[in-house]
Amino acid sequence: MRIAVVIHLLGVIVWVGGMFFAHVCLRPVAAAQLAPPQRLPLLAAILGRFFTAVAVSVVAILGTGVLRLSELHGAPAPWHWHAMSGIGSAMIIIFLIIVFRYYPRLKVAVASQNWPQGGAAMDVIRKLVLVNLVLGFVTVIIARVGA
Numbered sequence: 001m002r003i004a005v006v007i008h009l010l011g012v013i014v015w016v017g018g019m020f021f022a023h024v025c026l027r028p029v030a031a032a033q034l035a036p037p038q039r040l041p042l043l044a045a046i047l048g049r050f051f052t053a054v055a056v057s058v059v060a061i062l063g064t065g066v067l068r069l070s071e072l073h074g075a076p077a078p079w080h081w082h083a084m085s086g087i088g089s090a091m092i093i094i095f096l097i098i099v100f101r102y103y104p105r106l107k108v109a110v111a112s113q114n115w116p117q118g119g120a121a122m123d124v125i126r127k128l129v130l131v132n133l134v135l136g137f138v139t140v141i142i143a144r145v146g147a
């Protein structure tokens with residue numbers, strides 16, 4: 001079903017492109033130009049909006065991916081579909097860990113103006129986003145190479 005694959009790809013573009021922008025463009029400049037009391041509330045608010053967009057993208061990616069798999073009606077899936085499902089699932093788990101474990105810590109730290117705690121939470125989020133960014137690139141390459 002072509003429209004499902006288009007929706008799948010739009011979700012991937014929002015998620016992976018957003019992680020690239022946040023990690024490579026936004027955060028280094030914010031870290032260089034803003035002190036923690038200015039930087040952390042700004043990044044927490046930006047991440048809140050981004051995570052909402054990613055949550056919608058994840059639902060779209062997962063829904064359309066599973067829909068496409070279901071069209072096989074039990075026939076064996078190509079190797080790159082398996083690889084994509086596996087790495088994609090790992091990416092989703094990492095996203096959930098960020099949203100339910102470390103992002104709440106960042107918000108609490110910002111609300112209580114505890115900048116060391118906020119910086120520590122932001123540091124873990126930054127590393128997990130980098131892992132997902134690399135996995136995202138790998139998944140896109142595998143999806144295309146196998147197609």
Ligand code: HEM
Binds near residue numbers: 016084085091
């Ligand atoms: C998490 C579960 C996922 C499932 C079950 C899944 C499943 C699928 C399936 C079945 C297709 C084949 C569509 C077709 O050829 O008709 C597809 C295409 C694609 N997927 Fe995924 N996917 C998932 C996650 C991801 C993620 C996380 C990425 C990238 C970060 C990704 C990138 C792509 C790309 C680039 C294509 C297009 C390949 C082409 O050009 O033919 N997918 N996906």
